[in-house]
Amino acid sequence: MSDFQDVRSALAAYDLGGSFTGCEKLTDGHIHSTYRVDFEDGGEKKHYLLQNVNTYVFKDIEKLMKNVRGVTEYLGRVIAGNGGDPGRECLKLFYTKDGSSYYTDDSGSCWRCYNYIDGIHTVQQIENSEVFYNAAKAFGTFRCLLADYPIDSLEETIPDFHNTVSRFADFRKALSDNLSGRAQNAVKETKFILARESDCSVLVDLLEKGELPLTVTHNDTKLNNVLFDDETNEGICIVDLDTVMPGLSLYDFGDSIRFGANTAAEDEKDVSKVSLSLELFDAYTKGYLEAAGESLTAKEIEYLPFSAKLMTLECGMRFLGDYFNGDVYFHTEYPEHNLVRARTQLALVADIEKKTDEMKAIVEKYRREFSL
DSSP: OOHHHHHHHHHTTOOOOSEEEEEEEEOSOSSSEEEEEEEEETTEEEEEEEEEEOTTTSOOHHHHHHHHHHHHHHHHHHHHHTTOOHHHHSOOEEOOTTSOSSEEOTTSOEEEEEEOOOSEEOOSSOOSHHHHHHHHHHHHHHHHHTTTSOGGGOOOSSTTTTOHHHHHHHHHHHHHHOTTSOGGGGHHHHHHHHTTGGGGGHHHHHHHTTSSOOEEEOSOOOGGGEEEETTTOOEEEEOOOTTOEEEOHHHHHHHHHHHHSBSSOTTOSOGGGOOBOHHHHHHHHHHHHHHHGGGSOHHHHHTHHHHHHHHHHHHHHHHHHHHHHTSOSSOOSSTTHHHHHHHHHHHHHHHHHHTHHHHHHHHHHHHHHTTO
8 A cells, every 4th residue: 555545544534624635745754654634625725744653663552642642732721821822832633533542544553643833944953053042942841831740640651761770781781791792892982981880870869869850851852853933943842742751851951962062963983073062052051941940940950961961971871782782773874883973972971071060150150040
């Protein structure tokens, strides 16, 4: 069956009104197959976003869609209550004719349908600090809007996703097993990680002591998960809610800095090009605290710089562990790809350590400016 026939079959499960006029496959995402589907209803053109969900990656569709349904409905109510436009500022999930949040076709494929937001664009690379600032405000707003979400109702769709103690244990096992026989190629990198074992438990311990709150986290705070308004260039909507789970806000902030404030590509072979851009760290910190500051605790704000280091270290561990395991998790384009990626992350960790005092000063500057 062709993609087009699959789409027509899935749409038959919904009552969207009007007549189907066409569809276009979108290429931004890497996990799901996504289509813009077009309808005409009494002369009015309507657009929707139809997704074929990757159930190899997300095996428990019930848990996944329970989270998506709960978060999208909650965001819609809060945004409307604040006088905003929920049809533009958050995703809206459309339900099938029988009231389900997704549809399973005869082949076992799962489909879901969202609103399509016009007049927006996505950004793949940070070209200036304003873009990063606007992204930070969008993710900060997302954090703030969900500050009172009933956390107990969220499912953990990927257990221990950012549990750095667990990630460190995974790394040790990969090193010990050495399934690829390549551990001798990364002795320096291995020593670097093992020397920072104590860092891995810092946030987990604070959570267990009740000194950090468990919150709703996005867990994939990449730039292209923000929809930017074509006219204002402001981030208006956060998308890709599949990894929304209970976690620490510091995970989201730290991961944003990890990929966004690095002066080099994630797989840059020349690590001398790798450094933390303090200008971009400043821009993101300002935007995030401006939008989310009042929903954050003093301890969360205090650990913002450390979170950037920790999330970068975690990513480096994952790349190097996969290299030891034989490149079974991350897609690679050449045999040393994961080793190169790991070296880039660890070089960024080292630079963050050198710039920690400056990062703390930036956080303190905006903490005072926004009276947090």
